[in-house]
Amino acid sequence: MSSIDDKLDFNLSDEQKRIVFENLDENKKLSCLKAFKVAKKIKVEAKDMSAITKSLGIKITDCELGVFGSLxxxxxxxxxxxxxxxxxxxxxxxxxxxxxxxxxxxxxxxxxxxxxxxxxxxxxxxxxxxxxxxxxxxxxx
Known part of the structure; x- marks a missing residue:
C-alpha cells in the first residue's frame, strides 16, 4: 500500500528520528496508535506519518479500524x-x-x-x- 504523499521529503532531526525508532514494535514496525502519538511528539501532522515512516524504511501496522495489520x-x-x-x-x-x-x-x-x-x-x-x-x-x- 503506498502512502498518499510518497513524493514528500522530510528532513527529520536526529531527535525526531530517535523518537520514531524507539516507538517501534518487536517487528520494527510502528502501530497505528503509536504513529499518532509519535506525530504529536515530533511535532508533525498525523497525515504525514506514512510518508515519514516510508522514508525511514518503516511500515505502519495494526490499523485500529482493521484495514491492515493483525489486531x-x-x-x-x-x-x-x-x-x-x-x-x-x-x-x-x-x-x-x-x-x-x-x-x-x-x-x-x-x-x-x-x-x-x-x-x-x-x-x-x-x-x-x-x-x-x-x-x-x-x-x-
Whole structure:
C-alpha cells in the first residue's frame, strides 16, 4: 500500500528520528496508535506519518479500524453499525469520522464493527491510503 504523499521529503532531526525508532514494535514496525502519538511528539501532522515512516524504511501496522495489520477484533456492534449507516448513508466512511464516533464508545468497538461489516474506511488520517478499493473478504452485514 503506498502512502498518499510518497513524493514528500522530510528532513527529520536526529531527535525526531530517535523518537520514531524507539516507538517501534518487536517487528520494527510502528502501530497505528503509536504513529499518532509519535506525530504529536515530533511535532508533525498525523497525515504525514506514512510518508515519514516510508522514508525511514518503516511500515505502519495494526490499523485500529482493521484495514491492515493483525489486531484482534470483537464482534460487530449492531447499534454502532446502524448508527453509522444512518449517519453516513455510504459504505465508505473517512477514518477521522470513525475515530470521532469512537469517542462515544471505544476505538476497539468501532474498529470491530468496521472490520466485521460492509463499512469501508477512506482517507486514513496517517496518510496510508485514500480509499480502500474492493469488497472485504468474509464480511457479512
Amino acid at each position: 484482534d477484533f470483537l464482534a460487530k456492534d449492531e447499534e454502532i453499525y446502524n448508527r453509522l449507516k444512518k449517519s453516513y448513508k455510504e459504505q465508505r466512511i473517512p477514518c477521522k469520522n470513525l475515530w470521532q464516533e469512537a469517542k462515544n464508545s471505544s476505538l476497539k468497538i468501532v474498529g470491530s464493527t468496521v472490520k466485521n461489516s460492509d463499512i469501508e474506511v477512506s482517507y486514513c488520517q496517517l496518510g496510508c491510503f485514500r480509499e480502500k478499493k474492493g469488497l472485504k473478504s468474509g464480511n457479512q452485514s
